[in-house]
Structure formats: C-alpha cells, structure tokens
Amino acid sequence: MSLLLQLLANGVVNGAMFAVLAVGFGLVYRSIGVFHVAYGGMFVLAAYLFHSLVTVVGLGWWTGGVMSVGMSAAFGWLMEKGFYHPFFRRGTAPGAVMVASLGLGIVIENLLALVYGNEIRAIPRDLAGAVTLGTVRLTTIQVGQFVLCGVVLAGLAVANRLRFFRVVRAMGENPDLLEVHGWRLSRYRAWVFALSGALAAVPACLIMVDVGMDVHAGMSYLLLAAVAVLAGGIARMEGWVLGGVTLAILQSLVVWKFSAKWMDLVAFVLLLAVMLFRREGLLGIRKRTEET
Amino acid sequence: MSIETTIKEQKPPPSKDDEMAPPWMVWGLAAVVVALLFAWGPGYISHLLVMLGIYLLLAYSLNFVTGFGGLIVFCHATFYGIGAYAYALTRLRAGAPGSQVTEMLWAGDWGYLPAVAAAGVAAAVLAGLIGWVSLRFRSDYFIFATLGFQMIVFVVLYNWVKLARGPFGIYGIPRPQVFGWVVREPWQYVLLGGLFLLVLLPWLFRLYRSPFGLALQAMREDERAARAMGVNTNALALRAMIVAGGVAGVAGALYAGYVTYIDPTSFSLRESIFLVTLLMLGGGGNVKGPLVGAVVMLTLPEALRFVGLPDAVAANVREIIYGAMLAALMYWRPQGLAGTTLIRT
Numbered sequence: 001m002s003l004l005l006q007l008l009a010n011g012v013v014n015g016a017m018f019a020v021l022a023v024g025f026g027l028v029y030r031s032i033g034v035f036h037v038a039y040g041g042m043f044v045l046a047a048y049l050f051h052s053l054v055t056v057v058g059l060g061w062w063t064g065g066v067m068s069v070g071m072s073a074a075f076g077w078l079m080e081k082g083f084y085h086p087f088f089r090r091g092t093a094p095g096a097v098m099v100a101s102l103g104l105g106i107v108i109e110n111l112l113a114l115v116y117g118n119e120i121r122a123i124p125r126d127l128a129g130a131v132t133l134g135t136v137r138l139t140t141i142q143v144g145q146f147v148l149c150g151v152v153l154a155g156l157a158v159a160n161r162l163r164f165f166r167v168v169r170a171m172g173e174n175p176d177l178l179e180v181h182g183w184r185l186s187r188y189r190a191w192v193f194a195l196s197g198a199l200a201a202v203p204a205c206l207i208m209v210d211v212g213m214d215v216h217a218g219m220s221y222l223l224l225a226a227v228a229v230l231a232g233g234i235a236r237m238e239g240w241v242l243g244g245v246t247l248a249i250l251q252s253l254v255v256w257k258f259s260a261k262w263m264d265l266v267a268f269v270l271l272l273a274v275m276l277f278r279r280e281g282l283l284g285i286r287k288r289t290e291e292t
Numbered sequence: 293m294s295i296e297t298t299i300k301e302q303k304p305p306p307s308k309d310d311e312m313a314p315p316w317m318v319w320g321l322a323a324v325v326v327a328l329l330f331a332w333g334p335g336y337i338s339h340l341l342v343m344l345g346i347y348l349l350l351a352y353s354l355n356f357v358t359g360f361g362g363l364i365v366f367c368h369a370t371f372y373g374i375g376a377y378a379y380a381l382t383r384l385r386a387g388a389p390g391s392q393v394t395e396m397l398w399a400g401d402w403g404y405l406p407a408v409a410a411a412g413v414a415a416a417v418l419a420g421l422i423g424w425v426s427l428r429f430r431s432d433y434f435i436f437a438t439l440g441f442q443m444i445v446f447v448v449l450y451n452w453v454k455l456a457r458g459p460f461g462i463y464g465i466p467r468p469q470v471f472g473w474v475v476r477e478p479w480q481y482v483l484l485g486g487l488f489l490l491v492l493l494p495w496l497f498r499l500y501r502s503p504f505g506l507a508l509q510a511m512r513e514d515e516r517a518a519r520a521m522g523v524n525t526n527a528l529a530l531r532a533m534i535v536a537g538g539v540a541g542v543a544g545a546l547y548a549g550y551v552t553y554i555d556p557t558s559f560s561l562r563e564s565i566f567l568v569t570l571l572m573l574g575g576g577g578n579v580k581g582p583l584v585g586a587v588v589m590l591t592l593p594e595a596l597r598f599v600g601l602p603d604a605v606a607a608n609v610r611e612i613i614y615g616a617m618l619a620a621l622m623y624w625r626p627q628g629l630a631g632t633t634l635i636r637t
Contacts, residue, residue: 035432087623095364095431095635096626099572102565103618110608110615219561223443230436265447268440272425275433 002135004256009136011252015245016149017203021221022228023156024199026240029229031172031192033094034084037101039200039225040218041108042079046072046201047208048112048215051121061123061209069201076197079104080190088189105218112215122212145206152202153241160237168192227267231274233281242283246270338478342550344590345485346543347570351582352496353539354567357532359576359633360505362512364435367422367442368567371415371537373449373559375544377456378414380554382407383466397454404469404549411545412538418445419537423530430515442564449556461555468549481550488546492539497579499535508532509577512633569618575631584630589614 021043028036046068053064083104087097128139138146159165171178171188178185207213224247232243247267254266280286354368382400402410426437450458468475468484475484499505510518511525518525548554566589574585593610601609627634 083619090623092622092626093635095435096622098432098435099568099635100619100622102569103615103620103622106615107612107619110611113608114605114612223439226436230433261451262447264443268443272437272440275429275437276425279433 005134005136007252007256008249009133009138010142011249012245013138013142013146013248014251015248016146016153017206018224018228018244018248019241020149020152020199020244021203021225022232022240022244023153023237024196025222025225026229026234026237027168027192027199028196029226030234031168032084032189033172035094035098035101035226036196037098037222038079038083038105038108039196040220040222041105041112042072042075042197043200043204043221044112044213044215044218045075045108046197047204047213048116048121050201050205050208051123054123065201065205068205069198072201072204073194073198076200077190077194079197080193084193085186085189105222109215109218116215118214118216120212120214121208123209125209139210141206141210145203145210148206149202152199156237164188164191224267227271231271231281233284235280235285236283239281239283243281246282335478338482340590340594342478342481342485342546344586345482345489346547346550347586347590348489348582349492349543349546350540350567351570351574351586352493353536353543354571355576355582356496356499356505356508357529357536358568358571359578359581359631360500360508360512361529361532362633362635363427363430363529363533364438364568364635365533365536366435366439366561366564366568367445368536368540369559369561369563370422370442370445371419371540372544372547372563372567373554373556374418374445375411375415375541376548376554376559377449377462377544378411378541379407379545379548380462380465381456382410383549384462384464385466396457408542408545411548412541415541415544416534416538419533419540420530423533423537427526427529427533439561439564442561446556446560449559459555459557461553463553465548465552465554467552475549485546488542492542496535496539500579504528504531512577569614572628573614573617573621575628575633577627577631577633581628581631581633585628588629 025036025039028034028039049071050064050068053059053067054061057064059067084097084101087100092100128141130137130139131143167178167183167188171185171192175185178188225244228243228247229240230243231246232241233239247270250266250270251263254260254263274281278284350368350372353371354365357363357365381396381398382402383404384396384399385401400407400410422438422441426434426441429437449456452458453460456462468481470484475481507518507523507528510521510523511528515525544559547558570585570589571582572585573588574583575581592613593606596606596610596613621628
C-alpha cells in the first residue's frame, strides 16, 4: 500500500511536468494546426542551454532556468518567423509541414549531438534532501518540480480567460477571421510559438536538474506530449493537462504492477483505446462531421 | 475559385513514360555501380547493392500505401521486422544443444522458401490487423495510430524475451539455401536479391497500374469522390496495406538471411521514420521516386565516409543533411525529387 502511494506521488509529480509539456505542444497543434515535431528538439535544446548556463557559465539554477526559458521562447519565435511562416505563406499542406518539422527536429538533435556528444548529461549536484509526508518520501527536487509546474499550470488556467488565449482559440477555428477583426495573424502565430518554447523549457530544465537526459530524448518526450494531447482531447487545455497527468500516473501504476519496460506499450494502448472509443479525447468536444 | 482556375489547375493524367524509370536513370545508376566497383572492389559494392535491393522492396511497398493511397504509414519497419523475425524463427533448428534455441518458445527448422513465404504471410497478417484498426482514422490520427502500433510491436519484441530473445537478438540465422545452392558470398546475395526484385517489383508495378492502383489514386486525390464513385475506400486501403506489409516482410526475410543476426533496434520507430523520409525525399506515386530516394539515402552515408569525416561525426552530419534536405524539399518541392504525389492532408 505504501509503495502504491509512493508511486502515485511520483506519478503526480511527473504528471505536472508532462502536463506543462503537453500544453506547450497542444497550444501549437490546436491553434495553428501544425504538428510540431521539432518541439522535441526544442525541449532538448532548452535543457542543454540550461546545462551550459549552469556548468559552463556558472550561473545559479534560478537565473540559468529563467534565462533558458527566455531563450527557448526566443527560439520558438524565431522558428515561426524563419521556418513555419514561410510554409504557411506558401499554403503547404499540414502533412508536408509535419514532415518538414520532422526534418528540422532531426537537424536540431544532431547539431546538439555534434556539440555535446551522445552521452547523458546531468547537472552535477549534491544528494537531494527528502521530504516525508506520512509514508511517502519525495526529494526536495521533486517537490520543486511539482510546485513550479503547478504554478505554471495555475497561471495558465487564470490566463486562459485573457483575450490573447481567446484569440488563439479562435485562430484554431478560423484563422482568416483574425485579420477581419484587425488582429495580426502572423503576430499571434509567433507569440504562440514563443509561449510553446517557454513552456517546453520549464519541464526540460526540471528534468535536467533531476535525472539529466541525452540529446536523443526529444522524440520520446514529443510522443508523450502528443499522446497526452490526443488522448486528453484536442479541444481544451484542461484535456491536455488531464492527458499528461493520466499518462504519468498510469506509467507509475505500470511500474508497480508489471515493470518499467512496458511503459510505452501502456501509453500507446491508452492512446489507441481513447481514439477508438472516444475519438474526441477524454475531455474533448464532440463535433459534427461537417465541422471538422 | 472560378471554374477556369479549377480547370487550369488540373494536371493531365500521367503518361506511360511517367510511370517507368527513364533510361538515363537506369544507365546513370549502372555507371555509378561500375565506377564504385572499380574504385572499392566487389565485396563492398556487393554489400551496398544487397542493402539497396532490400530498401527498394521496402520503398516500393511503402509507395503503394503512401504514394498511391496517400496514407502516411509510420509502422512500415514493424512489417519489415516481423518478416525478419518470422524468417529467423522458422529457419532455426529447434533443440540444437547449447544454443539460444533452447531458451526460445519455438523454432521451426523449415526450408528457405517456406520460411520466406512465412515471413511474407506473417507481415501481411500483422499489416491486416494494424490496418483494420488504424484505417478507422485519417490524416493526423491515422499517422498516430500507425505510430502507436510501431511502438507497441517494438516494445513486445524488445521485452518478450521468451519469444525472440528480446534485446539480446537472434544470432546464427541460417543462410539462404535454394535447391542446394547455399548463398554465402556477398555477390551471391546480390544475385538472390536481384531474383527477388525480378519477381516482386514487376508484380508491384502491375498493381500500380491496375484498377486497384488507380482506385487507390482516386482515393488519395479525393476520398469522398472516390466513395461516391462506388469505391470501398477502407477495404481498398486495407488490401493495399496487406500487400505492402507482405512485401516488406519478404524484405525482412532477405535482411535476416543476409546479416544472420537481428535484434529489435533495427526495426524501431527510427527505421520507420527513415523509410518515410526515403519515400518523401525521392517522391511517391510513381516508379521513379522510390528508386531515387533509396539511392540517395543509401549512397549519401558512403559518400560522406569517403569525404573523410571521422566516424563519430559522420553519423550526425549525415542525419543533419537528411533533415535539412527533407525540410527544404517540403518547401520547394513537396512531391519529392522525382515523385508525383502531393501530400494533401
């Protein structure tokens, strides 16, 4: 029983991080319709920027993290301006943009590998202290992960009512109407990509502090985010968060009942089951065929 | 959109020449092969040719679903892998003392041709099952369903140690043996691979031009219109997937018999992505595209090796070139270097 509680606690901590990751992916997918494969590359890039800022430049974790988030946002903005927007102007089909994005992701991943090598990098640190809640023990780093991601998610939940997010949601329904209302479509697109980059950087830095990662980790985190968004329901941000948390808790339970090696299996069986029996996702909004 | 522009945008139907590899391409390829033969000796070039043969089978089978049917499949490597595993398991002799076989659930000790057939059938059955589920979806969802199956099959192969030794891989897979002719030398494999291509490719090309292939093209261009014309698009796509899976399975058998050691990492998501990249690069929907894609993707690493990049760097540089080419092609030439299909979804 105490093991179950412990694993559930770990699942909730990871769930908060997956949720932030999923929101970053979902924002782009829902509002711009781009399947942002390079998001995985951006995630790893943010983690390695953080790593360099802390170990090479010698910044503290907080300043390093904030700078990494800022740089990742700038990178997302540049990616839209220099990469996705030209495709958009050309009217390239979403499938082709996805393939191009895959290409960009491969380029980022291998440039990082050229610079940093293929080994796992982690932030050198002392053994983390532990916090005990009843029978559950969490490291201080895990508590930090949960609190930070919780703050980000709470901020998003509040900000979701702002005009910016309303416009962004409208962009997902009909981008042409934005210009009719006098809102600059290209500006909103760039901001969405910047926000998505910033959101990717938060869990990236937190995971880098905790367990580290190698340069090829991008694809698995991208798949996590995409599964969370698709299973949770594309239509609403709450769905993406629910998808991320569900995925993390389910993974913990799999570790408990079976073994860690079946984790991918469970994630994708969950995705397929949701797709088959509830196409619009757990918290999705069912649409008529003509609307899609 | 006015009627005139609609008419202008319609392209004429592809002529017969479009569907054949043009002579300059065949001759150019032959010239490259001869030049390489002189430059680096027969063993090396034979290896390259065998791999090219395997990838041609994979590319042309994927072309049937992705190029003609317009369905981007991210699990082609599972069909390839299941073929390789089916070949390995049916060929290995059960009860051989002190060998890996005693740890495995089942080994068949079959002849070569039955084992190849088993590889094709196993992959076709898997393709049928995967297609049956994934073809309920289209566009992004279809891609994700196939990707999900790719991950699931990989995890099963990797972790079900009793079935196929998981991450340890299967070694000592018997070499091909056809009517007493044991294939051992690389050039003999070239011959064997050539035989496979001679049988399978003309069959695939006939399917491309048959009513089946034309209906697939109609489905790619406009699925709703194709249904209105009485084409059962789901059944059609399922059949196309089964054909593609079967051919990929045979390619897997060829691969397993050639390298004699297989493990699941050769059939991971990365391989599926590689195959889609290969097809997108060359272009789908005709006969030229997959050939161009396979030649470019397989010779580029060799070319880089002879530029003199150190091994550690070369792999990354190669991937960077693939990635950049892919992105650039999608911008300037979304149909690929020599393809006719435009991705629409």
